[in-house]
Amino acid sequence: MLSFFRRLSKSKGGAAIGILFLVIMLASFAVADVNNFKSFGSGGFNQGVLAKVGKEQVTEAELSQTMQRQLAQLRQQKPDATYADLAPQFEQIVNGLIQAKTLKAYAIAHGMMPPKKAIDAEIVKIPATRGLDGRFSEASYAQFLQQQRLTDAQLRDEVVVLLLQRMLLAPVAANMRMPLGVARPYASMLLEEREGQVAVIPSAAFKAGAAPTDAELQAFYAQNRNRYVVPEQRVLRIARISPETVAGVQPTDQEIAAYYQQNAATYAGxxxxxxxxxxxxxxxxxxxxxxxxxxxxxxxxxxxxxxxxxxxxxxxxxxxxxxxxxxxxxxxxxxxxxxxxxxxxxxxxxxxxxxxxxxxxxxxPGKSLAEARPEIIAKLAVDKRKSALTDLVAKVEDGISENRTFDEVAQANKLPVTQTPPLVANGQSMAQPTFQLPPEYKTQLLKDAFSMQAGDDPLVETLANDAGYAVLALGQVTPATPAPLAQIRDRVAADFLAKRAEDGAKAAATAVLAKVTRGMPLAQAIKEQGITGAPAPAPLKVRRIQLAQLQGQVPAPLQMLFSLTPGKSRMVAAPQGQGFFIVQLAKTTPGDALGQPGLITQTQSDLSRQTGEEIAVQFLDAAQKELGVSRNEAAIAEARKRLLVGG
Structure with missing residues (x-):
């Protein structure tokens, strides 16, 4: 039965998101008592300030940058993700930033700030900051900062918080130990066994019916517009700086003669x-x-x-x-x-x-200048073209730094320009399904294109496999918006029929549950309801510890089984509109962990870790009380609207 639920519980949604650098840990502590925050209107805050911790401030610019990087991470798992997908994490991200400022403000107040040497040591550990020789490279570091859309000061600020986590939070969280006497009842709870049965009322049993009318489709589409949102689409403008751009570069006669003289020993025979x-x-x-x-x-x-x-x-x-x-x-x-x-x-x-x-x-035998000329030309041409390509890239970057437009830079340097059709974050075009982005553009260039904001300066990206460089600018950006009904009519009609079938299954399941609640056996109630295709109820016999085998993906019927009291029944929806379950608990058998000391020890370890995290939260809570924390709720609400809704 457990395998049945595993298959049923699989969803198409992306995996959970982690937040870059400091927020990834602090967000897990962001359950601190929100009542400790003082809330104000806009009074007492400078423009763009969302919260204060002591003298430290959380600004909307910091929040916006964190959200951008969060979205970029999410798009690696879910290419069509938009800012709306971050809505459930918004408050967590805000609290995480406040927690980060709390650590920094506390360290400043108590003279505990990490030295510059310690910060430098952390930066050189980042693999992307190393050159081909494996050592720290200023050029690689600059490229890393550009890719992450960070300044040196911003990265250092985040590394400071990372070090403070190790100094202040990690020791607090790591030194807690839960007594065995406390762990034993929890271990016994894991061995608790529950028996019952579950029945499913499938939506497929209610698919029959008349085709939807135009009015029904219009109403259904209006009520469910968000289901048909087309992901944000961006037009990419790319000016290619390839080795072929400098293919005409050749060494001069003077350069050839000079090289021959400098290498006379080689050519003298x-x-x-x-x-x-x-x-x-x-x-x-x-x-x-x-x-x-x-x-x-x-x-x-x-x-x-x-x-x-x-x-x-x-x-x-x-x-x-x-x-x-x-x-x-x-x-x-x-x-x-x-x-x-x-x-x-x-x-x-x-x-x-x-x-x-x-x-x-x-x-x-030796070679005369005339005899050596072809190989000298080949050798010098490679070097000169590499140099010319580097000079051209530097010239383009100088033009961008001088606030020249993409078109001006491309025209001044005679670069071929390509404009893509509107693309979603995975590089596909909904307008031209057969369009294929060149392979060298599909990695970093595409990622950067969906990290840029409208109006940003063009970027110069190094292409993989010595393919040269590309100048990237954004063209038209089409926000995520529902597709017109006319374009997706068949899909909307299918969804309408599926919803109608689901509603039918829900009504039937509600009727069955009512009969079961009055004392009728579950199998008899289903039979009396006359549901075509409904399978017979299946027995359930599960220990609480078995739920851990599902690694957090516990099906709703099993969750329901462990929330009922013996003799009670409850209805719960099946995933993806497949129907409805009716769960009935027959009896509960308490567990006893005395015979399983290993389980008690593991439970003790888990409880110790969780207690350590709670103590770390309390540490941050105490620091906030000492420093004073205030939130500009009006500004946070406006920032949420601008970032998530585009208002």
Whole structure:
């Protein structure tokens, strides 16, 4: 039966959202007593200030930025998300910001602010701030700040709060321990067992009926407009700065000649010799090696009696300069005057008496400037194009910083401009379903496009896989709005019929519940109601601890089973309009955890953690009482309206 509920409880909604940096932890503590806040009108607050904690202020700009980043995170899980999806978290986010200001104000008041060195140490831990060598890079840091739409000061402020969480909240929350005697009753509660039965009245049993009239569809559409909202759509204007933009850049004749002169040794050609060498301190022993080598056979065999292995005597290819450095000019002169196969020495060297055999002579012909010209051009062209591309990007960024428009920058630098059709956050176009955004635009560029605000300066983004750069600006932004009825008539008609069937199922379930409440058996009540396709009631026998296996996704019928008293019944809706459940509890069997010490220990640990969090909340509560916290409720309401509704 549990597997049945698991399947039934799956929904299409996105996962829960976390709030970036400080708010992600503080929001979990944002259940502090709201009565401790003093509420005022606009008096006593500067414009744009939503709350005060001591001398610290929460501004609408901070709230707006937090909401933007929150929406960007949500869109990674739900691409068509809008600010309206953040409405349930709005008060939590506001309280989280107030909690952050509380920590900072408390630390300032008591001389506990983290030093700059500690803040720097946290920043360099952020992976996105590191360069290709794995070390902190100013360029990578600047790009990270741009991507997160943060200033250095704002990031440092958030890192301060993160450090204060560790200093002040973590020790408070981590040192609580719940006694075993308190944990045991809670552990026993987890072993409580409940028995009953559940029946489902399916909506599918009530799908028959006449087609909806135009008037019915109009009324249904008007009542459910929010169900048909088309996500916000944005037109992207992109000016591409690709390697092809500078493909015509070529080195000059002067640059080619200069490179040839600077690398004369490379193009002059030369000779190298593959040598075998034995350097021996005793001259007599060196004479013996030379005699054996000149008599024939391999040099390694000749040198073996003197204690040399084949690896010891193999010198490999050597230029005259290499050998001069190794053995001295006298040895190099003699060796490079000898023919291939000759044995030179013994001859005095810097390491003793050398015996050297010329195994092979390799001669590399030189190249004239004309002969080397093609490879020099290829080499210099790559470097010059990289430099030209970098210079072009810098020129574009300078133009943007000088408040030039996207069109002015693109025209001045002769950049090709592409304009997309209206896109939703996942890159799809509802107006042109076959449209495909180029792969190099689908990651960071698309993310930034839906983080920008109308009127923002163009952004210059680095494209992945050495694809160059792109200048991004927003075109027309179409807010989320309901689609016209004419365009979605079939969908609205299907939804109307589904709602009518659901209403029929609800009426039938209500009638069945009334009969059960009067004492009629559940199976008989369903049979008397004459519901086609309704399955027979299924037995339920569940322990409270089994609900934990569902990882928070506890189906409504099981939740209902554990809220009833024996002999009682209740109706609860099935997910996604599938119908209605009728749950009946027959009996409850109390649990006893004495025989399961491990469960008691786990319960003790869970309760200790929860108590620690509560103590941390109380710490923040006390800090707020000491510092004084005030909220500008009128400004918060206006900010909510502007951010979530667009008013």
């Amino acid at each position: 030369g000779e190298s010799r593959v040598l075998s060498r034995a350097s021996i301190a005793d001259q007599n022993q060196a004479n013996q090696v030379a005699a054996r080598a000149k008599a024939g056979g391999t040099f390694a065999a000749a040198a073996q009696p003197a204690g040399f292995s084949a690896a010891d005597v193999s010198l490999g290819p050597q230029s005259r300069a290499d050998l001069t450095t190794l053995a001295g000019p006298q040895v190099a002169a003699a060796v490079f005057a000898a023919p291939a196969g000759a044995v030179v020495g013994p001859i005095k060297s810097s390491t003793g008496y050398d015996v050297i055999k010329v195994e092979r002579i390799d001669r590399k």
